[in-house]
Amino acid sequence: MSNGNGSEPRKHTIAILVENKFGVLSRVAGLFSARGYNIESLSVGETLDPAVSRMTIVVHGDEFVIEQVTKQLHKLIDVIKVSDLTDDNHVERELVLIRVNAEPQHRAEILRTADIFRAKVVDVTAATFVLEVTGEEGKLDALIELLKPMGIQELVRTGKVAIARGPKARAKKVEPVKRARVSDDPRVVGFAD
């Protein structure tokens, strides 16, 4: 999925402002699927202006892929603004709800772990806890790892939301495709200056 410019694929966090209209979500998602790119996460919600929604999309790709995707997003009639936050100073958060087994011998440890991760207990039964926690991806992954031995029954993650902290950084420059030289071509004579 690259034009051979050699830039390494990595995770990009893209924020998109769109008209809050029917079909927008599938238009945006369709853009990715039509090109065979996999969306890692996508979250949508209204902005201050109820006519406008904001999407945060996390997608894996090299600079070339991301530049293409960004341009294509711009091309959609209902898209107002696209920004790639990856290289900007920004805050990223995700919310997860976890229902975990709460055997008597584990209850205290679960609560202690929750406390360390600033997770909230939002539901308690004799046999289960539901924890709510927000944070960066790594933090959520770590908490999930710690809870796994207790028996996670079900979990749900929202996907990332992201917002810039300060002024935007400059977009990275894409390196041109390496092309052959005319002088290497025996059929073209006399024009290798």
Add this chain to the structure above:
Amino acid sequence: MAVKTSGARIVLECLKREGVDTIFGLPGGAVLPLYDALYDFEGLRHVLVRQEAAAGHAAEGYARTTGKVGVCLVTSGPAATNLVTALQDAYMDSIPIVALTGQVPTHLIGNDAFQEADNCGITRPCTKHNFLVKDGKDLGPIIREAFHIASTGRPGPVHIDLPKDILVKETELVWPDKVQLRSYNPNYDGHPGQIKKAARLMVQAHRPVLYVGGGVISSDAHAELLELAELTQIPVTTTLMGLGAFPSEHPLSLEMLGMHGTYYANMAVHASDVLVAIGARFDDRVTGKVEFFAPEAEIIHIDIDPSSISKNIQVHVPIVGDCRRVLRALIDAVREEMGGGVPSLAGEARQQWRAQIAQWREKQPLRYEWDDTLIKPQYVMQEISNLTRGEAYVVTGVGQHQMWAAQYYKFKYPRRWCTSGGLGTMGYGLPTAMGVQAAHPGKLVVNIDGDGSFAMNSQELATCFTENLPVKTVIINNSGHGMVRQWQRIIYKERYCAIDLPGIPDWVKLAEAYGCVGLRVTKPSELAPAIEKMLATPAPVILDVCVDKDECVFPMVPAGGANTDMILTPPTREVREKAAKSQTGF
């Protein structure tokens, strides 16, 4: 107090306000309210096609040759799905059409109702934009937006899905004075700094080439192109979509480039040091293997669509804007850059460049072997070109005949050439020609078709006859899928599979069955008189030209090869083996 009227009438009234005079369509349950309103509506001609894809293609032909938005109207479900090929075709070639489809009543949407399909879902990836109307008062604003979106920026197809109840219900017509979309603001004027940079590169270049695509035609920039080329004395090559943007017989013309482009165009682009792409998108049929495309050139790219820039080939000087406006500014910038004189243009390097191109042209002109008994398809193109003096509207199907038409028809003017460039849609010819003919009554419209392609929409002969559209079709009859045969011959070791169309049907009889005139020629000597007879016949005509079925299109760059790897003559074993190696897909 505004009067209330049916949604159907509102739609027709809005079309009229958008300047529509002709619509191509076919009725059905969901759009019956519209057809009922059409019954006594004045000022809109409806052309009844026989299959919905034909309505879409006809709208494309209308749009491409008039510069206006083409309109088609079909019913829900199967009709809308039939239309999809035409929508994608228009999308790939940036042709502005507005497609109206019927939909089941709003309360049944999503219930698997009779003849329901998710029209908007289906057309989303093959349109520039689409709409589902959910309230009658939105009809006016949506239709306005649709025409605006279709015809501005990079043009393209827009689809409007019309539920039946919306067409029936009475509401007031809402007609906004202006269309304002905060998220859609095409950039028309190129960046002055980039234009200056481009001008400097062009003036200083030793081996410059202009590479021109369909964008020059859709922005009506042919006059500016001619001025720029003559001012700078830079040779011009066009893509398949760009044919007609620059006169084929101009001394600076290199004609078409790419897979079946001329030897001299491909060599010149390959050796160029400055390549100016104007309204062209570096399609893989044009570039061949990208690493070998204009390897030493500084590339300037003028395009209205920013996503086209640096998509396939990294560009050095991107200029986002309308071709016509950018070329105007570029002409001024070049004049300024040249100061009083034209030293670098007249310089030694430029003279060598001209000499080199002349040499390439002389070494490998477009050519074919003449035969006294078998009709060579290239000869047919030359005769059509001569006898119509390059003034006809020419439409094609897809295959070898399309490439021969592109190579041998001498184009004088823009907007007279319709061919399916991006999608390569067989069956495009006849319906598109109908749309062209409906837009230009009394003008000569020639559809150059293949026997395979023509078969895909031959039912439209009925439309030609009943709607008085005297399209002249020349079938380049090689009893098969010629282009597939050519690939199987050159690349698949002559393992011919699924290519024979052995003279079925009899095209003369088929023409007659549809009330049209059928003619047939089998010898070169019969050809010119037959074409003259065809041109003089006021009815729709099929001229069945039985040609040498072994003829191949040359030059040919095997897919995935470099453009300098042109196969120039019928393949020897050595050529075949080489081609088989570089083959990447068909």
